Every structure is written in structure tokens, then in C-alpha cells.
Amino acid sequence: MIRPLTYAAALLAVFLLSPACEREEIVDDLSSIPYDPKAYVMPELPYFFPEMPIPEDNPMTAEGVALGRYLFYDPILSADSSISCASCHRIDRAFADDQNFSTGIGGQQTMRNAPSLANVGFYQNGLFWDGRVKTLEELALHTIEDSQFMAHSLEELLEAFREHPDYPGRFRKAFGIGSRKEISKELTAKALAQFLRTLLSYRSKYDYGNWDRGPETQFFSESELRGKILYTTEPVIDPSDPHPGCSHCHHNTALLTSNEFLNNGLDPALEPEDFPDPGLGAVTKKNIDYGRFKVPSLRNVERTAPYMHDGRFQTLEQVLDHYSSGGHSSYNLDVNIMPFPLSEQDKQDLIAFLKSMTDEIFFQENSYKNPF
Ligand code: HEC
Ligand code: HEC
Incomplete structure (x- = not known):
């Protein structure tokens, strides 16, 4: 016969212990998830296209591009989870916006019209309408942090990724990180840049x-x-x-x-x-x-x-x-x-x-x- 008190105590123990166990699982190790990145294969472009410059420290992988694509479409990137990159860069507009000035977080307007992102990976002479940043990696972090755009503190965003059910695994698959703590702004920027480099228009x-x-x-x-x-x-x-x-x-x-x-x-x-x-x-x-x-x-x-x-x-x-x-x-x-x-x-x-x-x-x- 099960004594009610023992039973209750056992239940209580399970109750008390399980959140601790779970938390331990959330905290760190990602090494059980396989890391086996495949080189991303660019489509063959017509002969009159230039070579796209790919930074040596950010080679394109299928997993990196896939992560970048999730990030591009995920409102988690903005401070109040209201807008994603795709809110202002719409695929039906060749990743430009149909508004004069795009609407950023909290309904504020950006200073300028959002340009198309088709073939953006080729530009080497400065990005944004005024050329204020040089690389896509740099640009991605600017848009997340800039108060006119997504106004998100990168530290808070990285915390949100670390606690997320899917992103730690996706970062692991793309970049081989061993623990959630290694999710960084640099890797976030790299994945977004990898996705942006895949946006190729050449079949008109x-x-x-x-x-x-x-x-x-x-x-x-x-x-x-x-x-x-x-x-x-x-x-x-x-x-x-x-x-x-x-x-x-x-x-x-x-x-x-x-x-x-x-x-x-x-x-x-x-x-x-x-x-x-x-x-x-x-x-x-x-x-x-x-x-x-x-x-x-x-x-x-x-x-x-x-x-x-x-x-x-x-x-x-x-x-x-x-x-x-x-x-x-x-x-x-x-x-x-x-x-x-x-x-x-x-x-x-x-x-x-x-x-x-x-x-x-x-x-x-x-x-x-x-x-x-
Ligand atoms: C609130 C609207 C908005 C959001 C959200 C937004 N953008 Fe933009 N984006 C713009 C505007 C407006 C510009 C032009 C700004 C300027 O030139 O000063 C721009 C410019 C760019 C450019 C430069 C293109 C070029 O040819 O110079 C890239 C690349 C880009 N955005 C990617 C992104 C990515 C990646 C995200 C998400 C991390 C993002 N954007 C989020 C509105 C937005
Ligand atoms: C002297 C160089 C120059 C010449 C010549 C020129 N453009 Fe432009 N064009 C620009 C610049 C610079 C911009 C961006 C201006 C800005 O937004 O401040 C631009 C912007 C544009 C845009 C806006 C694109 C967008 O996505 O917002 C269009 C469309 C355009 N030009 C078409 C033309 C056409 C058609 C001609 C020929 C009749 C032409 N341009 C001749 C320099 C030029």
C-alpha cells in the first residue's frame, strides 16, 4: 500500500527538482546537436556578372543562410517584437518598401526610403543611401540597434536567442558553437549577411x-x-x-x-x-x-x-x-x-x-x- 504522505513527498520532490533539471538543460551544452555545415552553392550567374566578394571570415554555408533567413523574417529582432527586417524590405517589392519612409518601431518613420536588396552582396562602395557602412555584417547590427529601425539592445536580443527553443540549435548548426553563451552579435550579423548575399536577381x-x-x-x-x-x-x-x-x-x-x-x-x-x-x-x-x-x-x-x-x-x-x-x-x-x-x-x-x-x-x- 502506498502511504499518502510518501506519495505526496515524492510528488513534491519531482515538482521541486524538475525545474532545476530543466534549467540546467537550458543553460548550456549544445554538443549533442550535430555540427556538419555544408558549403552554400551559389547559383551559376551569367558571364557578365562580377564576382561577389565573400569575406574570408564568413564563408557561406547552407546552415548559415538558413539561420539568416529566420532572423530576417523574425520580429524577435525588434525591441517590442513588432517588426522584422521583412516589414520594411518586402519580397513583393524586390525587398524595398512601398512607403516613402518606412515605419520603424513604435510607428516612427525612418529618415529614408528602404532600398531594394536584390544583388546587395555585390556592392563594395558603401551601403545605405549615404554609404555610412561598408559591410553587410556591420549594417545588420546597425539596423537592429538603431532607434529609428528596430531599437533593440543587442544584449537583450542575445538573451532572447539563448532562451529560445530553436535558435541555439540553429546557431550551433551554422557556426558550431558549444554552448548557448556563445551566441553573439557577430554570429547574428554573419548569418544575416549570408542570407542577404543569396538575394540574386539575374533572370530578367x-x-x-x-x-x-x-x-x-x-x-x-x-x-x-x-x-x-x-x-x-x-x-x-x-x-x-x-x-x-x-x-x-x-x-x-x-x-x-x-x-x-x-x-x-x-x-x-x-x-x-x-x-x-x-x-x-x-x-x-x-x-x-x-x-x-x-x-x-x-x-x-x-x-x-x-x-x-x-x-x-x-x-x-x-x-x-x-x-x-x-x-x-x-x-x-x-x-x-x-x-x-x-x-x-x-x-x-x-x-x-x-x-x-x-x-x-x-x-x-x-x-x-x-x-x-
Ligand atoms: C523600419 C524599417 C526597416 C527595417 C526594420 C530594416 N530596414 Fe533595412 N533599410 C531601411 C531603410 C529606410 C534603409 C535606408 C536607410 C538609409 O539609407 O539611411 C535600409 C537599408 C538597408 C540596406 C542597405 C541597402 C543598400 O543598397 O545600401 C540593407 C542591406 C538593409 N537595409 C538590410 C536590413 C536588414 C538585414 C534588416 C533586419 C536586421 C533591416 N534592413 C531592417 C528600412 C528598414
Ligand atoms: C548623374 C547621374 C545620373 C543620371 C544621368 C541618371 N541618374 Fe537616376 N539616379 C541617380 C542618383 C544619384 C539617384 C539617387 C538619388 C537620390 O535618391 O537622392 C538616382 C535615382 C534614380 C531612380 C530611383 C530608383 C529607386 O529605387 O528609388 C530612378 C528610377 C532613376 N534614377 C532612373 C533614371 C533614369 C531613367 C535616368 C535617365 C533618364 C537616370 N536615372 C539618369 C543618378 C543618375
């Missing part, structure tokens, strides 16, 4: 039409071909006969940007303080750099409205009206921005060519989608 009509060695007419319509000439003829060969000449800055190459920082005439300015947003000037403090912004890639431009660092233009027609007007004058306006004639037909042709840069497959790619 522009790619096939421009770079296939067969006849262009096989891919492009007549209107697109006329648009291509408007896009690629140098803007100011003869100052009395200026052209749109978009490719001077946005290039006619795989990345569709020169990756330089320039002033394309959005605001009038007699001196640096006149620019509503200092752009690169805030970083370098040189007068010549105020009002200069990163030349954005035109890949998928059909889907990345609103346009410019402040999202001031809603449509490509408005963008073309801006350029053909010659923009606002300022002391450092780029010499390739000057008024040029643009008929209705020219406009349609140029827009048709810009739309050939839309990569439909990019938007459907399963490995870019929310994994939750």
Missing part, C-alpha cells in the same frame, strides 16, 4: 536580351529597343543635343548601377546646409558630398516605387519628367544632369526598356520567402 528580359549573343530582337520589342538607345546614348556628347543617357550613372551592366554617390538634382542648393538631407556629406563632411546619394540599381525598378532616397516620386513618368527638366540647380549638381527633350513616345519607350529589367523569377524564389 534585360539580362537575356542584352547579353544573349543572339539577335536582340529575339527578346526585345521595338519599343524596348528604342528605349535602350535612349538609355545608353551618353547624356552630353554635344551640349546642344543632350540625351537621357541614364546608363552614364546607372550603367548598362549586370548591377545596373555605377555604385557611385552623386547629386542628380533633386533639391536646389547654394550651399551644403540647403540640402534637406545631407546624404554622403554627413559621412565625409566635405562640401562637395552634401546632397550626394548612392546611385541605386534599376533592377526591378518597375516594382520599387516610390522612388529616390525620400520616395518623392510615385511613378516612372514622374522620374523621367524630373530628369528631362534638368532637375534643380546646385553647386555640385552632376554635369550629366541637364534638360533634354523627351516626347511621349520616348517616354513610353524608355519605360518599356526599364520594365524589361523586372526579374519575375526573383519574386517567386522559394528560398527568399518567409520560412515561418
Whole structure:
């Protein structure tokens, strides 16, 4: 016969001991989880793409990319778990935002429009519209901590990962850590950067039409071909006969940007303080750099409205009206921005060519989608 008191005591003991045991399990060792990372295999890119620089201390692995993808879509990254990276970088917008200014934590607005993240792993000349950070690893931590974005203390975030049912295992699989304590901001940044480097856009009509060695007419319509000439003829060969000449800055190459920082005439300015947003000037403090912004890639431009660092233009027609007007004058306006004639037909042709840069497959790619 079981004596009720012994039974109660045993129950009590189980009750008292079990949380302790569990806690011990939560605290540390992850070595029972296998660590066997597989090199991430990049898709084969067309011959006209440059080599993507991969930092030596952050080689891409399937497990690292997978962890980065969870992190990108997880609101746990923001202080009140309200927004994730994907709240402002939306796959249906080529990872740009459809708002002029993205909404950060607590409904605050960011200072600028969120750019597309397609092919972001190639950029080596500075990230953000003003180039204030150099690497994706560095950038990832900035966005988490910045009060305009996710406003999260990294220490608190790391605690949340350490107590999480899944993240310790995912960090172990990606980076071989032996205990939860080893989850660090560096590893968080590395995983996010690995995922960002996988966002590759290279399968638009522009790619096939421009770079296939067969006849262009096989891919492009007549209107697109006329648009291509408007896009690629140098803007100011003869100052009395200026052209749109978009490719001077946005290039006619795989990345569709020169990756330089320039002033394309959005605001009038007699001196640096006149620019509503200092752009690169805030970083370098040189007068010549105020009002200069990163030349954005035109890949998928059909889907990345609103346009410019402040999202001031809603449509490509408005963008073309801006350029053909010659923009606002300022002391450092780029010499390739000057008024040029643009008929209705020219406009349609140029827009048709810009739309050939839309990569439909990019938007459907399963490995870019929310994994939750
Ligand atoms: C609240 C909205 C918001 C959130 C959340 C957010 N971003 Fe951004 N992101 C932006 C904006 C706005 C910019 C441009 C800021 C600037 O240039 O000053 C930007 C810029 C970037 C860039 C630079 C792209 C380039 O071409 O220079 C990358 C990369 C990026 N974000 C990745 C991320 C990652 C990774 C996360 C999550 C850790 C994240 N973002 C979270 C709004 C957001
Ligand atoms: C002198 C260099 C230069 C030339 C020429 C130029 N651009 Fe730009 N473009 C820029 C810069 C710089 C920006 C970013 C400006 C900003 O946001 O402050 C930009 C931004 C854009 C954007 C916004 C993209 C986005 O995602 O927000 C579009 C669209 C665009 N340009 C299209 C064109 C077209 C079409 C032409 C030809 C008619 C052209 N550009 C000619 C430098 C140039």
C-alpha cells in the first residue's frame, strides 16, 4: 500500500527538482546537436556578372543562410517584437518598401526610403543611401540597434536567442558553437549577411536580351529597343543635343548601377546646409558630398516605387519628367544632369526598356520567402 504522505513527498520532490533539471538543460551544452555545415552553392550567374566578394571570415554555408533567413523574417529582432527586417524590405517589392519612409518601431518613420536588396552582396562602395557602412555584417547590427529601425539592445536580443527553443540549435548548426553563451552579435550579423548575399536577381528580359549573343530582337520589342538607345546614348556628347543617357550613372551592366554617390538634382542648393538631407556629406563632411546619394540599381525598378532616397516620386513618368527638366540647380549638381527633350513616345519607350529589367523569377524564389 502506498502511504499518502510518501506519495505526496515524492510528488513534491519531482515538482521541486524538475525545474532545476530543466534549467540546467537550458543553460548550456549544445554538443549533442550535430555540427556538419555544408558549403552554400551559389547559383551559376551569367558571364557578365562580377564576382561577389565573400569575406574570408564568413564563408557561406547552407546552415548559415538558413539561420539568416529566420532572423530576417523574425520580429524577435525588434525591441517590442513588432517588426522584422521583412516589414520594411518586402519580397513583393524586390525587398524595398512601398512607403516613402518606412515605419520603424513604435510607428516612427525612418529618415529614408528602404532600398531594394536584390544583388546587395555585390556592392563594395558603401551601403545605405549615404554609404555610412561598408559591410553587410556591420549594417545588420546597425539596423537592429538603431532607434529609428528596430531599437533593440543587442544584449537583450542575445538573451532572447539563448532562451529560445530553436535558435541555439540553429546557431550551433551554422557556426558550431558549444554552448548557448556563445551566441553573439557577430554570429547574428554573419548569418544575416549570408542570407542577404543569396538575394540574386539575374533572370530578367534585360539580362537575356542584352547579353544573349543572339539577335536582340529575339527578346526585345521595338519599343524596348528604342528605349535602350535612349538609355545608353551618353547624356552630353554635344551640349546642344543632350540625351537621357541614364546608363552614364546607372550603367548598362549586370548591377545596373555605377555604385557611385552623386547629386542628380533633386533639391536646389547654394550651399551644403540647403540640402534637406545631407546624404554622403554627413559621412565625409566635405562640401562637395552634401546632397550626394548612392546611385541605386534599376533592377526591378518597375516594382520599387516610390522612388529616390525620400520616395518623392510615385511613378516612372514622374522620374523621367524630373530628369528631362534638368532637375534643380546646385553647386555640385552632376554635369550629366541637364534638360533634354523627351516626347511621349520616348517616354513610353524608355519605360518599356526599364520594365524589361523586372526579374519575375526573383519574386517567386522559394528560398527568399518567409520560412515561418
Ligand atoms: C523600419 C524599417 C526597416 C527595417 C526594420 C530594416 N530596414 Fe533595412 N533599410 C531601411 C531603410 C529606410 C534603409 C535606408 C536607410 C538609409 O539609407 O539611411 C535600409 C537599408 C538597408 C540596406 C542597405 C541597402 C543598400 O543598397 O545600401 C540593407 C542591406 C538593409 N537595409 C538590410 C536590413 C536588414 C538585414 C534588416 C533586419 C536586421 C533591416 N534592413 C531592417 C528600412 C528598414
Ligand atoms: C548623374 C547621374 C545620373 C543620371 C544621368 C541618371 N541618374 Fe537616376 N539616379 C541617380 C542618383 C544619384 C539617384 C539617387 C538619388 C537620390 O535618391 O537622392 C538616382 C535615382 C534614380 C531612380 C530611383 C530608383 C529607386 O529605387 O528609388 C530612378 C528610377 C532613376 N534614377 C532612373 C533614371 C533614369 C531613367 C535616368 C535617365 C533618364 C537616370 N536615372 C539618369 C543618378 C543618375
